[in-house]
Amino acid sequence: EEKPRQEKPRQKTTSGKGEEASHGRTEPIWGFNNTANTCYLAAAVQIILHTPPLLEFATLGNSSVSILMTRVRDAYQRGPKSRSVFSAGFMPALRKRLTALGLRSSGGTEFEDGEQGEAESVMDFIMGEIQDSVKRPIPGSSRYIIVSEVKDCSTSNPLVRDISSPHDPQNIGVWKGRTNGSCFQHRTEEWDAPKYQDFRLTWEQTIGHTSAEIRALYDTAFTWRECSQGRFNDTMPKFNESNPKCVLYCTPNRRLDLSVKTARIIGGSGGERFAAIYGYTEKHTFEALSHALLTFRFTATDEQEYVPQAVKVSSADGSIHTYWLKAVMLFSGSNTYGHYYALIRVGGPPSRWVYFSDHEVRDIPVDQVHGLLMTNKKKMAFYTFENGTDDAMNFERLYQSKYAQDSAKQADSARIEEIDKAVGELLKEKEELLAKQEERGIEIAAQTHEVQRERRRRGPRKRRSAGVPKGL
Incomplete structure (x- = not known):
């Protein structure tokens, strides 16, 4: 870790290194020398240091990790001893201290000297340790509120069957009945950052079976058996109407992969009762638990997906907020040999983007940001809630502009072909006229x-x- 420095930090405004004044505040921008394959650690630390909600959270409390991150923040604020990058020993020393505190790879192993690590694991470890200490959700955390509903919970609905009592009390859900005869269940999936391809503000789906399937099951219940390796076996347990299970059932010529929810329905016009529910609708509503930040994680299947400039989500209080892209963690190369780096928007709108790649720290135009996001693997994206808009970083405009340019080029090409054809015909006509x-x-x-x-x-x-006279 770098020692304190007494002299005043240098002011640099064009190189992308040093101290950069932005909208009335000064934000330090430094690089980290890398001689021990620590790009993954540098990328994660740069994103934390330049994303205020993450930095505030990482330095909360009195845990060993928060104390360490506070020291890292202070060292970064002071700046390196010389030039515009920290020495090659800074990141290996930080890796060693984090490892001693419990940092591990996704496979559960320690990061060895010179070994390629995972920036996502660093981020998860630091944030997870702080969360355990301060008992607060990690900034960027989010959840889905899930409401399951049956419009007709009466005994006349073939998809809702009364049962005497559940055999497995641990596998029962509490549903609430309404006076109109419907019933619903409300639950949440807490603090789970959504996968990028699954992100939707709200979405609804129908789950379960048709009325005809369940009628056929109950009308011939004595013929159904639990399948044995996907086939009918008369020695297997029979379908039990009082204790239905989510298993594959078979008859000699039919199969049914049964999906059922065991419910205790309370309230409504029918009083309290136990029921097996075979069909319902499920509505998911996305919520951001942190007002200041929203995080997206990318998987191997979606790391090449388009990164929007802004997303709109509902917060825990039900209001709608727009979050603007603040930082992206990127990776180039293979799993055995690659490089982590970060693109970070420094300051508030209108703002500038900075490219952080170990010791290399430089300003980067928005069109290059757009290009890197399209051609490299993305691991995590961080969105911050800010007032105003960021006209200097309008990715949608770039996409629309590119699409318009492509469309214009196609139109121009078609027009050129049309003109060439017309010119050809005119030249041919000219030749014919000249010949004539x-x-x-x-x-x-x-x-x-x-x-x-x-x-x-x-x-x-x-x-x-x-x-x-003529003729004389």
Whole structure:
């Protein structure tokens, strides 16, 4: 860790290194030398240091990790001893201390010197340790509120069957009945950052079976058995109407992969009762638990997906907020040999983007940001809630502009082809006209020659005297 420095930090405004004044505040921007394959650690630390909600959270409380991250923050604020990068020993020392506190790879092993690590694991460890200490959700955490509903919970609905009591009390859900005969269940999936491809503000699906399937099951319940390796076996347990299970059932000529929810329905017009629910609708509503930050994680299947400039989500209080892209953790290369780096928007709108790759720290135009996001693997994206808009970083405009340019090029190409074709036809017509003119010219010349020849044959014409009447 770098020692304190007494002199005043240098002010640099064009190189992307040093101290950068941005909208009335000064934000330090430094690089980290890398001689021990610590790019993964540098990328994670840079994102934490330049994303205020993450930095505030990482330095909360009195845990060993928060104390360590506070020291890292202070060292970064002071800046390195010389030049514009921290020494090559800074990151290995930090890795060693984090490892001693419990940092492990996704596979559960320690990060060895010179070994390629995972920036996501660093981020998860630091945030997880602070969460355990302060008992607060990690900034960027989110959840889905899930409401399951059956519009008709009466005994006349073949998809809702009364049972005496559940055999497995641990596998029962509490549903609430309404006076209109419907019933619902409300639950949440807490603090689970959504996968990028699954992100939708709200979405709804129908789960379960059709009425015909369940009627057929109950009408011939004595013939159904639990399948044995996907086949009917008469020695297997029979379908039990009072204790239905989510298993594959078979008859000699039919199969049914049964999906059922065991419920205790309370309230409503029917009083309290136990029921097996075979069909319902499920509505998911996304919530961001932290007002200041929203985090997206990418998987191997979606790490090449488009990163939007902004997303709109509902917060825990039900209001809608717009979050603007603040930082992206990127990776290039393979699992055995690759490189982590970060793109971070420094300051508030209008703002600038900075490219952080170990010791290399430089300003980067928005079109290059757009290009890197399209061509490299993305691991995590961080969105912050800010007032105003960021006209300097409008990715949608870039996409629309590129699409418009492509469309214009296609239109131009089509027009050029059309013009070329028309020009070709005109040139052909011109050649034909010239040929006709040439033929006409030859014909006129031949006629003229014939007239002149005939005149020479006849000789010169005699001229009449003036004043002599014709015919005298």
